[in-house]
Amino acid sequence: MSRRHPWNRPDPEWPVHESVVVWETPFFEAGYDTIERPNGDLADYYWLEPADAVIVVAPTAEDELVFVEQYRPRFRMRSLGLPAGGIDDGEEPIEAAHRELREETGYRAEELSYVDSYVPSGWTRYVRHVFFATGLVAGEPDPDEGEVIETLTVPVDEAVDVLRSREGPVNGFALTPILLAREDGLL
Template identity: 30%
Template sequence: MSDPLEWETLDESVAYSCPGFDVIHEEVRLPDGTETEFDYAREPPAAVILPFTPEGEVVLIEEWRHAVKRVNRGLPAGSMEPDEDMETAARRELAEETGYEADRVENLTTAEPANGLLDVVHHYFVAHDCEPTAEKDLDFNESIRVTTADWDALLEEVQSGEIRDGRTALGVLRYALST
């Protein structure tokens, strides 16, 4: 039996497609019978990595984010490839964006960061004993600088609002609550 809050999709089409996501247009029927339209972004699942060096530093990236017109400081992350398992995606994204490789990777949590606007699911991982042993392999549209931060300082930056990236805030706070 369906939930009485569930919307019925009458028709679906891709309104716009670009590298990284599609905009989906749906005609829907609301629970009260009203017919209307709804648009959202469809993205592949993503891996978000909280990488620790053997010394306990956190590996971060600084990346230009054009939508907010500033450099964003946060955790490495990226979309999973088709038929790729989550841990493989986490290890690949960590190496591609930072040049670091992890000795051990463990699942932290899974979240839907903005499920009113997009259907993406983020799978969070903690990467342990990360060393800069790989070649970075950035996508054509990635402008990234790699940095490290002390864990306590990073946690303070998230708590104070200095770090505004939602993926990073969620990963750092979730890890802080689990330790």
């Protein structure tokens, strides 16, 4: 698993003339890069850059997936997803995956295996690292301050249908990792 980001390397066909951070918060930076297109034109490309994150596909011994449901103020709706969260400074992705699974759901995994990494959208410059949990042991959640999370389980063979049947757009943060795990024969 590489922690190098493609946006940190030079590309001679699309050189960066300037990179500007316009806004910084404790959660992300926002800015733009002035890029020279292959035809010589300069254009600004805007981005958001939060910390990299992890997401955990966690099936129980009963062949159910562990989900988290929470209200998402940005979307003005409840969201069903998988245990996930940001990687803290100095933390390895697998450590963050163990931590987020425990904090959000109370479950501990005997083992986590790396599945894949992906960039969630064309506007955000961060990577989601997907892990698959085995040997789950139930426990008490310990969410971060401000997180109001409910833990529930859904039969593995119904997980995609449950996600797609929810009001609003499908949660890609849950769908993509489930499909990656399924493609790898883990589900």
